[in-house]
Amino acid sequence: MLTVRAPATSANLGSGFDVFGVALERPADVVRLEKADRVTIEMTGAGSQYIPEDPEKNTVGAVAEALDAPARIQIDKGVRPASGLGSSAASAAAAAVGLNELYDRGYSREELVPIAAKGEAVVSGDAHDDNVAPSIMGGFTIATEKGVTQVDADIPLVACLPDIVVSTRDARNVVPESARVEQMVETVGNAAALTTGMHRDDPELVGQGMHDTVVTPARAKLIDGYEQVREAALAAGATGVTISGAGPTVIAACAEEDRRRIASTMLDAFGERGVDARVYQTRIGRGAEVF
Numbered sequence: 405m406l407t408v409r410a411p412a413t414s415a416n417l418g419s420g421f422d423v424f425g426v427a428l429e430r431p432a433d434v435v436r437l438e439k440a441d442r443v444t445i446e447m448t449g450a451g452s453q454y455i456p457e458d459p460e461k462n463t464v465g466a467v468a469e470a471l472d473a474p475a476r477i478q479i480d481k482g483v484r485p486a487s488g489l490g491s492s493a494a495s496a497a498a499a500a501v502g503l504n505e506l507y508d509r510g511y512s513r514e515e516l517v518p519i520a521a522k523g524e525a526v527v528s529g530d531a532h533d534d535n536v537a538p539s540i541m542g543g544f545t546i547a548t549e550k551g552v553t554q555v556d557a558d559i560p561l562v563a564c565l566p567d568i569v570v571s572t573r574d575a576r577n578v579v580p581e582s583a584r585v586e587q588m589v590e591t592v593g594n595a596a597a598l599t600t601g602m603h604r605d606d607p608e609l610v611g612q613g614m615h616d617t618v619v620t621p622a623r624a625k626l627i628d629g630y631e632q633v634r635e636a637a638l639a640a641g642a643t644g645v646t647i648s649g650a651g652p653t654v655i656a657a658c659a660e661e662d663r664r665r666i667a668s669t670m671l672d673a674f675g676e677r678g679v680d681a682r683v684y685q686t687r688i689g690r691g692a693e694v695f
């Protein structure tokens with residue numbers, strides 16, 4: 405059997421709604437695949453009891469169909485579904501990379517991004533690329549209609565996942581339909597700062613660029629304790645804090661030496677609201693790996 409490890413991802417990063425994404429060093433999904441006459445899916449791991457094994461409803465089913473690559477697919481979830489950590493995308497990315505190899509289809513990593521995004525359309529209604537792109541290509545990615553720009557970057561991160569479920573579909577329903585010109589100007593400045601920070605491996609600039617006044621405030625209302633956790637993380641030295649993906653994970657950028665303190669502060673801040681949480685001390689990492 406072929407084994408693929410595909411990482412969790414954090415999309416948006418505040419100012420880059422539906423465009424920016426990063427691969428996380430951990431957690432990750434591990435997917436095993438072998439050729440078969442038809443697609444079958446077996447799920448284990450974090451939250452797997454809530455994920456359908458029906459190929460029509462699982463992200464990997466749409467990927468197998470797009471690649472005309474029927475297979476027995478075993479998914480060990482390291483990334484909890486509805487986490488804001490690209491859970492559905494990690495499986496889709498692993499399937500795209502693995503089936504491409506298994507069936508010798510010859511697609512490049514960049515060409516596999518829209519194929520994996522067909523899996524995302526199954527769960528969120530939209531074939532958005534901002535999670536599958538970093539899960540396949542690694543690093544920091546800028547996904548637009550013209551394709552994906554990838555930058556290898558090294559920024560320490562803390563991802564704090566509260567015991568709350570926010571589906572991507574619900575979080576998309578609260579996104580405002582319009583923004584003021586001043587907000588647009590601010591967003592362009594922040595997105596440019598963040599992109600430059602990724603090129604320089606500069607957590608200060610990346611954190612500064614994570615600020616967003618358009619989408620994040622609307623979504624923050626879906627996450628009990630978001631403001632308290634954000635303020636606590638900033639006070640503990642985080643250079644920027646925002647919602648990861650559609651939430652509920654809260655993600656912080658930081659300097660390496662502050663990461664452990666920020667992680668425990670974020671856990672405590674959720675705890676003070678009576679919300680259980682788990683925390684990943686992580687960093688920007690590699691894309692899907694085949695073993």
Ligand SMILES: Nc1ncnc2c1ncn2[C@@H]1O[C@H](COP(=O)(O)OP(=O)(O)O)[C@@H](O)[C@H]1O
Pocket residue numbers: 454455456461462463464479484485486487488489490491492493495496527528570571572573649650651
């Ligand atoms: N292979 C898969 N892994 C995770 N979730 C999946 C998968 N296939 C389908 N889903 C569905 O996708 C939804 C979670 O996706 P999403 O809300 O995008 O989570 P996340 O915010 O972590 O990306 C759940 O309804 C889940 O049942």
Ligand SMILES: N[C@@H](CCOP(=O)(O)O)C(=O)O
Pocket residue numbers: 413415416421422423487488489490491532534535572575576648649650651
């Ligand atoms: N750009 C999307 C990203 C959703 O990420 P997920 O990890 O929550 O699936 C959005 O913000 O809706």
